[in-house]
Amino acid sequence: MFLIKAKEHQTMLFTTTRTLIAGILLSTTLPFVTLPAWAQDDSDTALKTQSRALAQDLQQQLSGKLKAAMQAQGPVHAIEVCHLEAPQIASRLSREQEVTVGRTALRVRNPNNQPTVAQAEVMKAMAAALADDASVVPEHVITQADGSQAYMRAIVMQPQCLACHGSSIAAPVQQAIQAKYPEDQATGFEVGDLRGAFLIEWLSK
Numbered sequence: 001m002f003l004i005k006a007k008e009h010q011t012m013l014f015t016t017t018r019t020l021i022a023g024i025l026l027s028t029t030l031p032f033v034t035l036p037a038w039a040q041d042d043s044d045t046a047l048k049t050q051s052r053a054l055a056q057d058l059q060q061q062l063s064g065k066l067k068a069a070m071q072a073q074g075p076v077h078a079i080e081v082c083h084l085e086a087p088q089i090a091s092r093l094s095r096e097q098e099v100t101v102g103r104t105a106l107r108v109r110n111p112n113n114q115p116t117v118a119q120a121e122v123m124k125a126m127a128a129a130l131a132d133d134a135s136v137v138p139e140h141v142i143t144q145a146d147g148s149q150a151y152m153r154a155i156v157m158q159p160q161c162l163a164c165h166g167s168s169i170a171a172p173v174q175q176a177i178q179a180k181y182p183e184d185q186a187t188g189f190e191v192g193d194l195r196g197a198f199l200i201e202w203l204s205k
């Protein structure tokens, strides 16, 4: 009985290894997949679950602040709130020596949110995936140059984002943006476009 079990186990291990190897071979020999091979990750790991929760927390806190500020005093004042609160909320969710929570984009407003080359590649693939199928929010785990892992989740343009990221921004709003972000690149987006990504970076231990 035990022997049979052990044998089954061995076969299982062997099959898993084989599948893994086949998977690796497949992903490196197929250059035409939409996403780069290293950005492919369909497994639901603990890292992904924890990252998703952090991204969701950041999203909820940010949108709560934004909505309140927009309703209370309009977009010019809300820019001030975003400017002060967005980095603060992100750093409160981050844990020193463990995880950094933030946002990035291909075209940034705050230069501190500039992506790495690899992160930019992921976002290009996300934009293509969104254009293909808007019903799925793309997310990916990547291994970064220093060996650490980062989770990215697409941020999609909504109607309420147009006032500050759209194509026709009211003059006073534009002025307020320019005053704080003279190198702003984050306008001209349409609803449904990829605006950026939540970025949850786990420091390697």
Ligand code: HEC
Pocket (backbone or CB within 6 Å): 066, 075, 076, 078, 079, 080, 082, 083, 084, 086, 087, 103, 104, 105, 107, 108, 109, 110, 111, 113, 155, 156, 157, 158, 160, 161, 162, 163, 164, 165, 186, 195, 196, 197
């Ligand atoms: C009241 C104006 C305003 C509105 C409305 C607004 N944003 Fe922003 N957004 C900003 C400002 C200001 C920043 C820069 C924040 C900072 O300094 O970190 C920013 C930054 C961002 C960033 C970080 C990347 C970057 O460019 O620096 C993302 C992503 C983003 N906004 C997405 C959105 C989305 C999605 C919506 C709609 C749900 C939205 N924003 C609505 C003003 C706004």
